[in-house]
Amino acid sequence: MELFVHGQGEEIDVVDADGTVLVATFIEAHGEDGEVELWLEDADAPLGRELALADAGVGHHAHLHLSKSKKIDTFVTYNADTKDKEFGPNSTFQKVFDWATSKPEFDLTPEQKAKHTLEIAGTEIEPEMTAHIEQYATEQVLRLNLVPKDRHAG
Amino acid sequence: MERTLGSDEIAVRAHLASGRFRAGVAAKRWRLIDLTWPIAIIAITAAARPSSPGEWIFRIDLTGYPQLAPTSMLWDATLGQRMNDQSYPKGERVQEAIRPGLDYLYTGYDRQGLTGHPEWATQHPRSSWTPTRELTFVLEKLSDLLTSGDYVGA
Numbered sequence: 001m002e003l004f005v006h007g008q009g010e011e012i013d014v015v016d017a018d019g020t021v022l023v024a025t026f027i028e029a030h031g032e033d034g035e036v037e038l039w040l041e042d043a044d045a046p047l048g049r050e051l052a053l054a055d056a057g058v059g060h061h062a063h064l065h066l067s068k069s070k071k072i073d074t075f076v077t078y079n080a081d082t083k084d085k086e087f088g089p090n091s092t093f094q095k096v097f098d099w100a101t102s103k104p105e106f107d108l109t110p111e112q113k114a115k116h117t118l119e120i121a122g123t124e125i126e127p128e129m130t131a132h133i134e135q136y137a138t139e140q141v142l143r144l145n146l147v148p149k150d151r152h153a154g
Numbered sequence: 155m156e157r158t159l160g161s162d163e164i165a166v167r168a169h170l171a172s173g174r175f176r177a178g179v180a181a182k183r184w185r186l187i188d189l190t191w192p193i194a195i196i197a198i199t200a201a202a203r204p205s206s207p208g209e210w211i212f213r214i215d216l217t218g219y220p221q222l223a224p225t226s227m228l229w230d231a232t233l234g235q236r237m238n239d240q241s242y243p244k245g246e247r248v249q250e251a252i253r254p255g256l257d258y259l260y261t262g263y264d265r266q267g268l269t270g271h272p273e274w275a276t277q278h279p280r281s282s283w284t285p286t287r288e289l290t291f292v293l294e295k296l297s298d299l300l301t302s303g304d305y306v307g308a
Contacts, residue, residue, distance in 0.1 A: 011174075152262065
């Protein structure tokens with residue numbers, strides 16, 4: 001099966017692997033060292049090392065994340081108010097956006113949600129919603145702004 | 155005789171082979187229909203709407219990539235010409251960007267859009283093309299528009 005492997009960097013590696021391969025073996029082959037954990041995208045915990053990939057729920061075209069980080073302290077600021085929550089390094093920006101824009105956080109209407117996006121604080125970077133948050137974290141901290149999407153009216 | 159590839163075509167082909175582009179294909183967000191240099195024909199999957207196509211096709215001119223932004227128009231693949239104005243996708247934000255009557259996107263991630271409005275690069279840096287961007291930046295933006303709550307169909 002073909003897998004998409006994310007990490008701290010911008011690149012997404014495309015890896016062919018058999019479902020019978022153990023998670024530990026996969027980490028050994030693709031992680032930088034033994035302290036790295038393998039996560040499924042947006043899952044709440046890393047995969048058990050003793051499991052085969054298929055038994056751990058890894059299927060064709062799954063998105064995985066290799067990381068030493070256990071969590072990313074994530075702060076989202078909107079209208080001068082800031083909310084924070086710990087997310088796994090494997091979390092997508094979409095997951096953070098969904099949390100930040102829902103109750104009990106900023107509670108945007110569907111119409112407002114469609115008009116807003118996330119920006120890396122202190123930059124002019126609008127991350128792709130499918131990217132994993134660790135890519136933009138510094139020392140396991142990520143600061144974001146919830147901002148209106150650009151419009152090119154005229 | 156074998157054709158020598160220019161640096162722009164080499165860069166495009168590398169980005170089409172990247173994990174980020176292939177992940178979009180695997181997720182059925184977009185698909186490459188043809189690349190006959192310097193034109194790529196790429197379909198973007200749209201949210202399901204009554205009496206509307208499941209995807210919209212774009213003709214993307216990649217001359218000078220990535221130093222120059224791609225320039226894209228909605229494409230009628232059957233007739234081999236720009237889509238007629240009445241058939242453009244509808245939606246307030248959708249039609250701001252994919253504007254009937256134009257043979258380019260009215261955005262900062264389109265070469266002709268930026269040429270007509272060079273101020274967008276500083277006014278809207280989050281959504282403007284720079285040579286460090288990849289084709290997937292454009293595809294992500296189009297996918298976001300055509301799957302958003304703003305998109306109402308054909």
